[in-house]
Amino acid sequence: MARFGLLYLGGGVIDGTRLLTPEWIEASWARQVEVKTPIYQTMIPGLDGYGYLWWRRTVGGVPWYCALGYGGQFVLVAPSLQMVVAGGSSLDARNPGMVPQFAGIFGIVDRLLQPAAR
Numbered sequence: 001m002a003r004f005g006l007l008y009l010g011g012g013v014i015d016g017t018r019l020l021t022p023e024w025i026e027a028s029w030a031r032q033v034e035v036k037t038p039i040y041q042t043m044i045p046g047l048d049g050y051g052y053l054w055w056r057r058t059v060g061g062v063p064w065y066c067a068l069g070y071g072g073q074f075v076l077v078a079p080s081l082q083m084v085v086a087g088g089s090s091l092d093a094r095n096p097g098m099v100p101q102f103a104g105i106f107g108i109v110d111r112l113l114q115p116a117a118r
Helices: 002-009 022-029 038-043 098-117
Strands: 047-050 055-059 062-068 074-078 083-087
Touching: 002 022, 002 062, 002 074, 002 083, 038 098, 055 098, 062 098, 074 098, 083 098
Parallel strands: none
Antiparallel strands: 047 055, 055 062, 062 074, 074 083
């Protein structure tokens, strides 16, 4: 999952090999859908829409692009910080499990990792 994030962070290039075009990365991260569903607004702090399989969020002025899996898997990319965060959580994926799972993940990223990266 981290390598997938690094592929996007690298503009479609990983280990010197281009796998995706920069235009695809940009389109993937561009807001394609405005998200007004309350559960997603609660689950993803700073939510700013959805691209092509990437949730968009902004925290403290930093844009983050988030691939979020149903079982708590996540790949978070902050290009301005040159940061990729990837992992999984141990809670199950049944509601209301998703909200506490991602509250914990985003809490760690927002309160600890982002400030440390600046």
